[in-house]
Amino acid sequence: MKAIALFSGGLDSTLAMKLMIDQGIEILAVNINTGFGSTKDRLEHMQSMCDQVGAELRIIDIQSEYLQDVLFDPKHGYGKNFNPCIDCHAKMFAVAKRIMEGEGASFLISGEVMGQRPMSQNKDALQLVLNESNCDGLLLRPMSAKMLAPTIAEINGWVDREKLEGITGRSRERQMELAKEIGLEDFESPGGGCLLTDENFAKKMFDFIKHDKFEVRDILVMKYGRHLRLTDGAKLVVGRNKEENEHLQNIENDKYSHVKTVGVPGPHALLSKNATDADKELASKIILTYCKTSPQNSYSLAYDDFEVTSSPFASREDIQAFAIL
Ligand code: SF4
Structure with a gap:
């Protein structure tokens, strides 16, 4: 049986x-x-x-x-x-x-x-x-x-x-x-439960479906990083720590460009590939704001196939309006 x-x-x-x-x-x-x-x-x-x-x-x-x-x-x-x-x-x-x-x-x-x-x-x-x-x-x-x-x-x-x-x-x-x-050993399950029951994850999902068709390849993107929605509708995901940066770095999803700072240590980020020039500029400023940078200076960021030069915002509070969470 x-x-x-x-x-x-x-x-x-x-x-x-x-x-x-x-x-x-x-x-x-x-x-x-x-x-x-x-x-x-x-x-x-x-x-x-x-x-x-x-x-x-x-x-x-x-x-x-x-x-x-x-x-x-x-x-x-x-x-x-x-x-x-x-x-x-x-x-x-x-x-x-x-x-x-x-x-x-x-x-x-x-x-x-x-x-x-x-x-x-x-x-x-x-x-x-x-x-x-x-x-x-x-x-x-x-x-x-x-x-x-x-x-x-x-x-x-x-x-x-x-x-x-x-x-x-x-x-x-x-x-x-x-x-x-x-005599069962080590039975406490590691990690949390289902992400769909998580309030913050739900916020990201509701935001996503307002802007895009959700596909299997998008699931992984939703699991890591700080998520932001930019002025013209692009999605920006910024790694919050080494582990998240590594996960984001390994994501292969052609809806997104990978973004890295050049010359200064910074988080790994993903930005919607179809972002407008204004959203690219905004994304660059946001990413630089999470680095040890000064608003008085300019820095380079490498996108998949081009580079952008930008300066950070004066404070992280300037970013709050774009944060999904
Ligand atoms: S949606 Fe509900 S039933 Fe399904 S895996 Fe998540 S918690 Fe369990």
């Missing part, structure tokens, strides 16, 4: 898989990449969790499908920020079901705990998700199973319901107990 686990890398989904594996069920852990996960690379962590409980890990990239079907016109709307949680979950279950059929697996599991998160994990929202993805009865949530109606796997006796959990709410006490029992 084989099941597909919707695997986030977190403790709940790891424990859910372990509860199944202990009952002799083979588990394929599927991590669905929407593109908006934490900026930290969590692959190593996910692999370690799977290895510790004995599940196979597979990363499924749905970025393009996600932008097309879910993110910009969610049937059930957004949560507090840019997070279309109900539609997003329905998509994830639909993708998992597709994999289940392809793999000849018999049911799905997830680490969801009833009542843990107000928006996405309450009972009505979950039921809606299951109906919409045609997964009703197929999805077993081992962590809260005893609080839920029996699923196909339990009814058919593939899984012993008595050995499952009945956890509800936000307390992590039972999860910690289980982790200790099985």
Whole structure:
């Protein structure tokens, strides 16, 4: 008997898989990449969790499908920020079901705990998700199973319901107990959660879609740097530290020119390729304002195929009006 686990890398989904594996069920852990996960690379962590409980890990990239079907016109709307949680979950279950059929697996599991998160994990929202993805009865949530109606796997006796959990709410006490029992190590997931739930990230997204069509290649640009919208509509992204500068430097997206200061240390920046001359001048002044420069002097900046000479603003306060965040 084989099941597909919707695997986030977190403790709940790891424990859910372990509860199944202990009952002799083979588990394929599927991590669905929407593109908006934490900026930290969590692959190593996910692999370690799977290895510790004995599940196979597979990363499924749905970025393009996600932008097309879910993110910009969610049937059930957004949560507090840019997070279309109900539609997003329905998509994830639909993708998992597709994999289940392809793999000849018999049911799905997830680490969801009833009542843990107000928006996405309450009972009505979950039921809606299951109906919409045609997964009703197929999805077993081992962590809260005893609080839920029996699923196909339990009814058919593939899984012993008595050995499952009945956890509800936000307390992590039972999860910690289980982790200790099985000797799970390093289970705290590194990095933040989904960027779509972040208020500042949402501001950048709302700004972006006012000016441009959002594509998969734009996701990475949204993850790093200080974002500014210039007078004629160009987008400027300026690295805030060494790590962000490195990330921005490695971005290949022909909507943007790379900009670097010449002769003075400065941040790495990206500017819309179609920026007007006025926005190029403004971008240059802004970038120089983030360097150790003086408004009395002129400095050079190298764009992809030309150079600009400019001077910084007198103060960073002059830049505030352009800041998205
Ligand atoms: S928090 Fe993010 S990944 Fe999770 S359901 Fe909501 S939108 Fe999807």
